[in-house]
Every structure is written in C-alpha cells, then in structure tokens.
Amino acid sequence: MEVSVLNINGQETGRKVTLNESIFGIEPNDHVLYLDVKQYLANQRQGTAKSKERSEHSGSTRKLGRQKGGGGARRGDINSPLLKGGGRVFGPKPRDYSFKLNKKVKVLARKSALSYKAQENAIVVVEDFTMDAPKTKDFINITKNLKVDEKKTLLLLPEVNKNVYLSARNLQQAEVMTASALNSYKVLNADVLVITENSLKLIDGVLTK
Numbered sequence: 001m002e003v004s005v006l007n008i009n010g011q012e013t014g015r016k017v018t019l020n021e022s023i024f025g026i027e028p029n030d031h032v033l034y035l036d037v038k039q040y041l042a043n044q045r046q047g048t049a050k051s052k053e054r055s056e057h058s059g060s061t062r063k064l065g066r067q068k069g070g071g072g073a074r075r076g077d078i079n080s081p082l083l084k085g086g087g088r089v090f091g092p093k094p095r096d097y098s099f100k101l102n103k104k105v106k107v108l109a110r111k112s113a114l115s116y117k118a119q120e121n122a123i124v125v126v127e128d129f130t131m132d133a134p135k136t137k138d139f140i141n142i143t144k145n146l147k148v149d150e151k152k153t154l155l156l157l158p159e160v161n162k163n164v165y166l167s168a169r170n171l172q173q174a175e176v177m178t179a180s181a182l183n184s185y186k187v188l189n190a191d192v193l194v195i196t197e198n199s200l201k202l203i204d205g206v207l208t209k
Contacts, residue, residue, distance in 0.1 A: 001025060001118060003125045005197060010145030017125055017200060019118060023207050028112035028119075035101060036109035036184040042097040051091030054079050106184075107207055113187035114203075122192045124148060125200065128158070134166035143174065146194060154190035156182065158198035179203050 001024060005015040019025070057079040067074060075082045081089045117123050124146055131138060143149040156179045157164065168174045177186065179199035187193065195203075 003123060006124065006126050006146060008126060008129050008142045008145060010147065013127055015127075017197065019123070019200075020204050020208065023111050023203065024114050024118040024123070026111050026115050028115050029108055030112070032105050032109040033112050033184055033188070036106055037188065039099060039101045040183055040185040042099060045097040047095045047097050049092040050094055051088045053089075053091055054081060054087030057085075057087050059085075109184045110182060110187070111207060113184040114193075117187060117193050122190075124192060124194045126194060126196055128196045128198050130161060131163040131167060134163045136167050136170055139164070139167035139171070139174070148192045148194060149173075151191035152189070153192055153194055154186055155194045155196075156199040156203075157196055158202050180206060182206075 001019045001021070002016045003019060005013045005017055007013055059078040061077045061079075063076055064078065065075065073082055078086065080086045114123075126146065129142075140149065143153060151173065153174045155164070155168065155174065155176045157176060158179055160178060161176075165176045168176045175186070175190070179195070179202040182203065
C-alpha cells in the first residue's frame, strides 16, 4: 500500500512510501487487541482502593442482643456489617491489577491496530519536521493543513521533541508520542494517525525484528 508523503503545509512532496504489508496489511486479530488494551488499562489503575472490615473498626465488642429469638440476623457487636457504621463485607483491598502478556501477542496486537487504521485510510504520512518554539497556534495550523483538525489525532515522532509535545499538550483532540512507545490502545483511540517518515522506519524496525 503506497501513501503520499505530505509536508506540514498539506502539500504533496512528490514522494511516496510503501507501508509494510506485514505490519499494515495483516488480518487483524480482535482477541489479542482486547488483551493488549486490557493490559494497558489495567496498568493505569492505582489499585489503592481500601475499605475497613469488621476487625479494623474501633468500637465496643459487647454483644448487643441475644443470639436467638430476636427475629433477625445475628449481629454481635457494634462493628457488625449489618449495622450502620459497621465494617464492610469483602471490601476492596490494595492490589496490583497488572498481568503478564507475551511479547509476540503484544506485537500482533499492535500490527492488528495499525492494519485497522490502514483499512480505514486513516494514516497520514508527513515529512519530518520540528518546531523552533512551543506554540499551540502553529500546531493547530499544521493539523488544519493536513485536514485532521476535526479528528482525534495521534502524531508519531521518531524521538522526543519537547516543542512539538508542548504545542499539542493543551489540545483535547491531539496527542503526541514517540513511535517506540506505540501501543494498541492509543492507535485505536485515535481517529487518524499522523506518522513522520522516520517514525515509519522505526515502527518497521520494532515490529519486524
């Protein structure tokens, strides 16, 4: 699949790049996509939720009522979960939500996500560019020139560029990240991918090695 290379003014440079069929042209695997996205979201969770159980509440341990004959459940002391202000039954405890996923599964998931974008013609390739200073207005002009200003956009750069990152930071519809940090969730969450030429080479190197 060939894609024309544009400059930041939205004009064709006369060059074309061929998207690697083994990355952008495979049959997407929905299950591995689900697993990769699930792992990414699980890793974002703090896992610090905590509630007090019966033994952790402070209060008298005096038995409030007789064991039988009261017509209700046995409730014991004031810390009983049956009473207002008592402990919680099987409440949340701090835990780690992360889980292991094989490298080959992650690679296949990323290829599947990129293949979906290629099928949707949602990939724009631009020549490498930089910004002299962080300026949101300039970044907005670039997205307008590329006709992606009304879409949720993910811009992939070959390396960290602070000025470009800061220019896009305040835009709700735009996100900037390096190609080496690419993950399935970010690809699927975007409406369109804007990829620089060197980023394409980096993606090829990471996903085909």
